[in-house]
Amino acid sequence: xETIFAPLDDNEPLPRELIQEARRYRALGRRELAGALWxxxxxxxxxxxxxxxxxxxxxxxxxxxxLIGFVAFAMSGERK
Numbered sequence: 001x002e003t004i005f006a007p008l009d010d011n012e013p014l015p016r017e018l019i020q021e022a023r024r025y026r027a028l029g030r031r032e033l034a035g036a037l038w039x040x041x042x043x044x045x046x047x048x049x050x051x052x053x054x055x056x057x058x059x060x061x062x063x064x065x066x067l068i069g070f071v072a073f074a075m076s077g078e079r080k
Contacts, residue, residue, distance in 0.1 A: 030077030034070040041066060 042063065049059040 031074045034074035038067070038070050041070075 045059065045062055045066065048054075049062075
């Protein structure tokens with residue numbers, strides 16, 4: 001195998017394409033977490049409000065407060 005492929009050098013830097021691809025699969029951040037949790041929380045509020053017979057303006061106010069909270073949570077994290 002070594003006659004066909006040279007052994008990899010430990011000190012050789014990664015190619016630019018591999019570095020860019022590694023950034024694509026970074027860890028989950030605050031923005032992604034807030035975006036992923038918004039829809040299930042929205043649905044849960046609507047289901048619970050329907051089950052408890054809560055009127056519309058109260059539900060809209062709760063959803064607006066939740067949206068503001070999720071946006072504040074997403075923007076409060078550090079972004080490199």
